[in-house]
Amino acid sequence: MRTELWGKYEVNLAQKGYGGTSAVYFGIDSLNQKKVAIKKMANIALGLKEAWIMNIYGKNEWLVEFFDFFIHDNHACIVMEQLSGSVLDSLSEKEAVKVTINLLKGLQFLHSKGILHADISPRNIILTNKNTLSLKIIDFESAKLKDLEGVYKGEVKNWIFAPPSSKEIDDSYDFYSAAAVCTYVLTGEVKTQNITHAKLKVILEKAMNKDPKQRYRKAADFIQDLETYDV
Numbered sequence: 027m028r029t030e031l032w033g034k035y036e037v038n039l040a041q042k043g044y045g046g047t048s049a050v051y052f053g054i055d056s057l058n059q060k061k062v063a064i065k066k067m068a069n070i071a072l073g074l075k076e077a078w079i080m081n082i083y084g085k086n087e088w089l090v091e092f093f094d095f096f097i098h099d100n101h102a103c104i105v106m107e108q109l110s111g112s113v114l115d116s117l118s119e120k121e122a123v124k125v126t127i128n129l130l131k132g133l134q135f136l137h138s139k140g141i142l143h144a145d146i147s148p149r150n151i152i153l154t155n156k157n158t159l160s161l162k163i164i165d166f167e168s169a170k171l172k173d174l175e176g177v178y179k180g181e182v183k184n185w186i187f188a189p190p191s192s193k194e195i196d197d198s199y200d201f202y203s204a205a206a207v208c209t210y211v212l213t214g215e216v217k218t219q220n221i222t223h224a225k226l227k228v229i230l231e232k233a234m235n236k237d238p239k240q241r242y243r244k245a246a247d248f249i250q251d252l253e254t255y256d257v
């Protein structure tokens with residue numbers, strides 16, 4: 027195993043994760059032997075912004091925990107909790123619904139801190155326990171913080187897990203993506219046409235309405251409908 031010392035962190039150079047703009051490595055904090063994951067990013071400003079957002083939300087059951095930030099080799103390095111498990115893949119209907127409920131609990135907490143994730147997708151969710159369907163939301167690179175008027179501003183991604191563009195961005199942006207993730211892990215595509223359970227289909231279509239005002243406005247309402255869809 028090839029390791030290198032980056033500041034106080036012993037880093038295993040066998041890369042553990044890849045993203046569009048980053049490389050993720052596992053390592054050990056040499057002061058206390060704690061296992062960590064380190065996300066190394068060429069864009070220092072973007073890395074600093076991500077670390078800042080993670081530091082604001084703090085500790086939560088459904089969100090990866092932030093530990094530290096440093097610059098190494100002219101790159102931003104975000105030190106966080108090391109997660110075991112894998113990103114989301116296909117699931118049964120019951121599993122997909124449970125995972126979506128857990129995802130929404132994480133989003134509910136995040137939104138309560140004034141943060142929109144803005145990049146919820148199967149690759150940004152790590153299933154940490156396949157039996158209990160526990161998960162952690164990762165990757166806060168695209169996240170937005172509410173301004174003083176309580177509005178999210180800035181560019182958002184335009185791709186299959188994101189809603190069609192609209193003038194205003196609100197919490198329902200993440201609910202749309204959560205429903206798209208649920209649809210995807212169930213059917214392998216983001217269109218709801220192959221969802222067989224009629225009530226579940228209606229719920230997911232509501233969350234994925236083109237008009238933000240017609241979507242779920244609160245995570246609690248979306249969670250409640252998912253908890254009772256099959257009774």
Ligand SMILES: Nc1ncnc2c1ncn2[C@@H]1O[C@H](COP(=O)(O)OP(=O)(O)O)[C@@H](O)[C@H]1O
Nearest residue numbers: 043044045046047048050063107108109149165
């Ligand atoms: N804390 C972590 N523990 C374990 N693996 C992680 C962790 N953070 C990220 N990864 C892995 O690295 C990949 C890329 O991380 P991510 O933050 O999504 O980067 P990007 O912003 O480039 O997409 C993830 O899909 C995941 O497989």
Ligand SMILES: [Mg+2]
Nearest residue numbers: 045149150165
């Ligand atoms: Mg990612």
